[in-house]
Amino acid sequence: MKVVQVEHASGSYPVYVGQGLLGMAGIWERHLGGRVLVVSDETVADHHLGRLDPVLEAHGRHRKLLLPPGEENKTVAQWQRVIDELVQLGAQRDATVIALGGGVIGDLAGFAAASYMRGIQVVQMPTTLLAQVDASVGGKTGVNHADGKNLIGAFHQPAAVVADLDTLTTLGNRDYRAGLAEVVKYGAIRDPHLFAWLEANADALSSRLPDMLAECVYQSVRNKAEVVAADEREAGQRALLNFGHTFGHALETVTGYSQYRHGEAVAIGMVLAARLSELLGMAEAGTTDRLRDLLDRLGLPTRLPDDIRRNELLRRMRLDKKNRADQIRLILLESLGQAVVRSCPADDILEVLKST
Ligand SMILES: NC(=O)c1ccc[n+]([C@@H]2O[C@H](COP(=O)([O-])OP(=O)(O)OC[C@H]3O[C@@H](n4cnc5c(N)ncnc54)[C@H](O)[C@@H]3O)[C@@H](O)[C@H]2O)c1
The missing domain is CATH 1.20.1090.10 (Dehydroquinate synthase-like - alpha domain)
Known part of the structure; x- marks a missing residue:
């Protein structure tokens, strides 16, 4: 495993790059706080969500939300579903959102984390090459408006990025x-x-x-x-x-x-x-x-x-x-x-x- 440390105005965070990272307990212990909401899309979940289960069970209170895949779902309506789920979970300021998916899930779940209670932590777990090399790093989050891509959003740096190369084997x-x-x-x-x-x-x-x-x-x-x-x-x-x-x-x-x-x-x-x-x-x-x-x-x-x-x-x-x-x-x-x-x-x- 290699680690890149990303420095920003109010701190820094690690980007882990390697194989077998999704189930690696050490990473989770370091970065998971409070209650956990995993946000993914249905396609990614079929392939990779199961690998998180042992760590989630060991962690305790959590929920999973699966959204339909695709850019057309990077919307305020799906963002609202993430917020509703956080409310259902009883998430406090110490809660963690895990974004498991491509850039669409990363941007959308990241924006929900940026806006819920004015900001809770998000751990990005990118599963496309584009999300691993670009979208998951740098803190840009957001959703589309009917009149423009990424029109609604916020800067919200993740607590960590976990780029598990094994996920790329199932990518089209x-x-x-x-x-x-x-x-x-x-x-x-x-x-x-x-x-x-x-x-x-x-x-x-x-x-x-x-x-x-x-x-x-x-x-x-x-x-x-x-x-x-x-x-x-x-x-x-x-x-x-x-x-x-x-x-x-x-x-x-x-x-x-x-x-x-x-x-x-x-x-x-x-x-x-x-x-x-x-x-x-x-x-x-x-x-x-x-x-x-x-x-x-x-x-x-x-x-x-x-x-x-x-x-x-x-x-x-x-x-x-x-x-x-x-x-x-x-x-x-x-x-x-x-x-x-x-x-x-x-x-x-x-x-x-x-x-x-
Ligand atoms: N925040 C940023 O800095 C930034 C930078 C670049 C792009 N983006 C955003 O990223 C989005 C595009 O990201 P993307 O290309 O990852 O698209 P995406 O998230 O839509 O993923 C592409 C497709 O691959 C599927 N998929 C994802 N991981 C998979 C896997 N491991 N195996 C099989 N299928 C998988 C998804 O279900 C989806 O159908 C755009 O919305 C763009 O605006 C953001």
Whole structure:
């Protein structure tokens, strides 16, 4: 097992990365207080909830709440169910919420923990690669509104994160690959060694060898922890984590959130952002090709489909509230391993969209 300690304004917490962690009594003894509510989704519960039972029985008073899976359930209505369950449990300020699932469960249960009695502790137990390398670390929690993703939420750092690599064995292939896109992102924006390691091990990563997974999750969490420690509330460098996301988010929106996994849209978005970086003379020729080769080898999409209207994508990107006048703020590359925030002319963005 490896441990990354995440520092933040009011303390710090461990992220445990390894195999066999869900049932490891030592971790539970250290982090479980008061009454316990386990929140999971039905799919994850079928595969992994049973592994918590011995520890929960030994701990005492607890309840389990299983929500329907999927982004469409990251809602105020499901948040209300978590709050109701905490009330039923008689949870006090010392109670613990355990979020066992992907990013949807982590965000939703984390937000319930942030808001119940103005904040009780949450232990994140992420079960998707995306949640292990990204969503479970950093304290962003929330739910969606009909008019916008993550519109309602709070910063609420977990008491601990338990990333059990064994859970990844049951993850569908598309979800697994989508998580890899976020790992590539850390390499591209701030960690050239990680990028080179991914290039050297792309084939082994596809077969989910435990040592490879451990390195992948550990290096990603280490990168995210460094960024969060420097900028917990996204006043500066945390924005770099949005590399590929402005393009990707526009693509997810125009395709109705149904055609692409988040990580797939981000993969295409990163290629577009790299191409724009080259067009503006910020990154050397060949940067985009190298990034696209790696994403291709990891089985991720790298091209915009022909039937997507480029003007519509640009229109969506203009809606971002960080923009000024006819410029759109984006994360661009100076090289693979070095990113910056830049305001870009809409015409240049359209040129890149039309040529990809
Ligand atoms: N808080 C943050 O900083 C942050 C960062 C990135 C993403 N997110 C959020 O994360 C969410 C996406 O997360 P996600 O990709 O994990 O989606 P998800 O939670 O919907 O999980 C994807 C699917 O995989 C299933 N699943 C989960 N673990 C499994 C396992 N071990 N075996 C088999 N199936 C499993 C789930 O039931 C679901 O159907 C989005 O809502 C996004 O906004 C949050």
